[in-house]
Amino acid sequence: MFGPVVIISASTMAGLGLLFAGLLGFAHTKLKVEEDPEVTEIEDILPGLDCGACGYPGCHQLAKGVAEGEAPPDSCVPGGEEVAENIADLLGLEVSSEPGRMKLAVVHCGAGNEEKKRVGQYEGVESCRTAELTTGGNMKCEYGCLGYGDCARACPFDAIEMVNGLPKIDPDACTACGECVETCPRDIIVIEELDLEGDFVKVACNSKDEGSAVREKCDVGCIACGLCEQVGPEEVFSVEGNLSRMNYSEYGEDADFDMAIDKCPTGCIVLFPSPEEASETD
Amino acid sequence: MELFFIFVAIVLTQNFVLHFFLGICPFLGVSDEMEGAFGMGIATTFVMTLTAIITWNINTFILKAFNVEFLEYVSFILVIASLVQLVEMFLKKYLPELYETLGIYLPLITTNCAVLGLALFMVLREYNFVESAIFGFGAGVGFTLALVIMAGIRGELNEEDIPKPFRGTAITLLVAGLLALAFMGFSGLVPT
Numbered sequence: 001m002f003g004p005v006v007i008i009s010a011s012t013m014a015g016l017g018l019l020f021a022g023l024l025g026f027a028h029t030k031l032k033v034e035e036d037p038e039v040t041e042i043e044d045i046l047p048g049l050d051c052g053a054c055g056y057p058g059c060h061q062l063a064k065g066v067a068e069g070e071a072p073p074d075s076c077v078p079g080g081e082e083v084a085e086n087i088a089d090l091l092g093l094e095v096s097s098e099p100g101r102m103k104l105a106v107v108h109c110g111a112g113n114e115e116k117k118r119v120g121q122y123e124g125v126e127s128c129r130t131a132e133l134t135t136g137g138n139m140k141c142e143y144g145c146l147g148y149g150d151c152a153r154a155c156p157f158d159a160i161e162m163v164n165g166l167p168k169i170d171p172d173a174c175t176a177c178g179e180c181v182e183t184c185p186r187d188i189i190v191i192e193e194l195d196l197e198g199d200f201v202k203v204a205c206n207s208k209d210e211g212s213a214v215r216e217k218c219d220v221g222c223i224a225c226g227l228c229e230q231v232g233p234e235e236v237f238s239v240e241g242n243l244s245r246m247n248y249s250e251y252g253e254d255a256d257f258d259m260a261i262d263k264c265p266t267g268c269i270v271l272f273p274s275p276e277e278a279s280e281t282d
Numbered sequence: 283m284e285l286f287f288i289f290v291a292i293v294l295t296q297n298f299v300l301h302f303f304l305g306i307c308p309f310l311g312v313s314d315e316m317e318g319a320f321g322m323g324i325a326t327t328f329v330m331t332l333t334a335i336i337t338w339n340i341n342t343f344i345l346k347a348f349n350v351e352f353l354e355y356v357s358f359i360l361v362i363a364s365l366v367q368l369v370e371m372f373l374k375k376y377l378p379e380l381y382e383t384l385g386i387y388l389p390l391i392t393t394n395c396a397v398l399g400l401a402l403f404m405v406l407r408e409y410n411f412v413e414s415a416i417f418g419f420g421a422g423v424g425f426t427l428a429l430v431i432m433a434g435i436r437g438e439l440n441e442e443d444i445p446k447p448f449r450g451t452a453i454t455l456l457v458a459g460l461l462a463l464a465f466m467g468f469s470g471l472v473p474t
Contacts, residue, residue: 033375
């Protein structure tokens with residue numbers, strides 16, 4: 001049934017494969033590196049996603065860092081409290097993070113499909129990175145969300161959904177791993193630490209253009225008028241480089257944002273759902 | 283003299299990266315820092331030299347002897363993958379510092395087309411054993427040279443005020459093209 005060529009080539013490849021497998025197997029036992037058993041144990045607890053949100057290249061390197069005391073036991077972002085506690089138990093350490101606060105990816109653009117003002121036509125690949133790299137897309141605003149959803153595709157937890165040309169982040173699913181932050185070519189998404197009891201408020205704009213230029217390019221952009229600094233909770237809003245930014249560590253649960261949201265002339269200070277509210281609407 | 287010409291040809295006039303355009307991804311990917319570029323170059327040189335030596339033996343004593351030369355692609359890839367694994371284990375054991383520095387680039391040598399290209403060229407040009415070894419080593423030296431020059435230029439470019447449309451990928455590709463043109467100046471060094 002088989003010609004001699006088939007048999008010869010099959011046995012040649014099998015022979016070579018076996019030879020190299022044996023060689024590598026031998027090398028593996030000879031060159032085996034004794035790992036610290038603690039590192040292996042920590043690595044077993046870690047989720048093994050290699051997402052890099054902790055600042056280390058992967059879970060193995062983080063496990064090493066934790067075992068050597070370089071990194072705190074709650075470094076793993078997607079693992080959350082559970083992983084942090086397990087590691088702390090193993091090492092006999094205390095988890096230092098404050099309860100009642102959560103990290104979350106926050107999208108700093110509020111221009112949906114209707115608000116995005118466009119010039120000309122973009123016929124390229126439907127990807128934010130490509131659009132930004134080639135022509136900057138066809139949007140008038142150089143800072144706003146391009147809307148092709150690179151962040152949604154990059155999210156390992158399916159926490160981002162593109163709704164009306166803007167990423168919508170599911171606060172329950174988001175682990176603040178930072179993949180979207182890394183992916184977004186315009187740096188619109190930022191990881192912020194929010195107070196679970198307080199209001200979830202953000203400045204939905206990323207434009208560093210001057211007020212008049214923003215007016216021309218977008219209806220819902222921050223014109224850096226500075227009203228929010230005056231009417232908002234003390235020390236929370238600050239306008240720098242033609243853009244209002246919030247300092248999330250400066251307010252607690254009783255801060256009142258009604259005035260700021262109400263008075264913002266372009267309406268770019270907006271509420272967004274906290275995990276509790278998000279699960280209620282479902 | 284013949285051996286010297288083979289070496290000079292593969293380093294300068296027929297450089298794998300700048301003449302044949304093989305191994306472009308590490309050339310563009312790892313050339314942003316001098317240290318990484320040099321480490322990558324050395325690791326690749328090591329793999330290339332060993333690949334040349336081992337594949338020559340396999341080709342001559344196994345594939346040609348059994349008349350199954352069509353297996354060269356498969357068996358060469360097997361050799362390259364195994365070698366990279368071996369290098370990785372060796373570095374992890376004896377040079378853990380270098381292992382950490384190279385990180386992900388090390389296993390990526392497996393998919394470096396310059397390494398496979400080297401093995402195939404060697405067969406095509408019917409080199410003998412010593413010629414093959416020189417060819418493999420020279421290819422690695424040439425690869426390192428291209429990477430280090432590129433890293434140097436890109437280091438300088440970081441300080442420059444590049445026009446906006448050319449920033450990032452565009453200027454890198456332009457520089458790579460110009461570098462290839464510059465290397466054409468070496469043609470004629472080696473009699474063909």
